[in-house]
Amino acid sequence: YVQWQEVPQNRWKIGALQEIIARAGLIGKNSTPYTPAGRHNFMHNKVLVIDDTVITGSYNFSRSAQFNAENILFIESAPLADAYSAYIDHLVKKYH
Template sequence: KANFTGKRSTPYAPGAVQDYMHAKVTVCDDTLFVGSFNLSHSGEQNAENVLEIRDAALADRMAAYVDEIRARYPPLAL
């Protein structure tokens, strides 16, 4: 079961300090997928990119990083 994290939307302001990251990242076993590709219908229609990296150490580091970010925000009630 996947847990989702919610955060209020914050408009982007050039030059302002930002405390968030916008990224599409999937870690599956020893493989990391990162890019602009949305896991939705629009992802298949838009000009998007995805990079597949097969590196167990990097996948572990990214999973730990994502877990660290998720720990900052309460779970989203669905």
């Protein structure tokens, strides 16, 4: 939340994210910060599954992303969408 706290017009995002997490019943995971000799254990996924379409990439789903150098893929594939859905279900069960 640090970057959101530093920019006044972005502070509303903190409450919105906390509400989404609470409603979904998700829990967080403490992560070990990256060091060259350490074990990096932090997951950073950006993926949406809509019907048979997978949307993924570096693109942050925010207004500011429209002005950044981001990439986004729209992949129409029922088998891939099914695989991603199963993966997302696995993550929800793991952190719920």
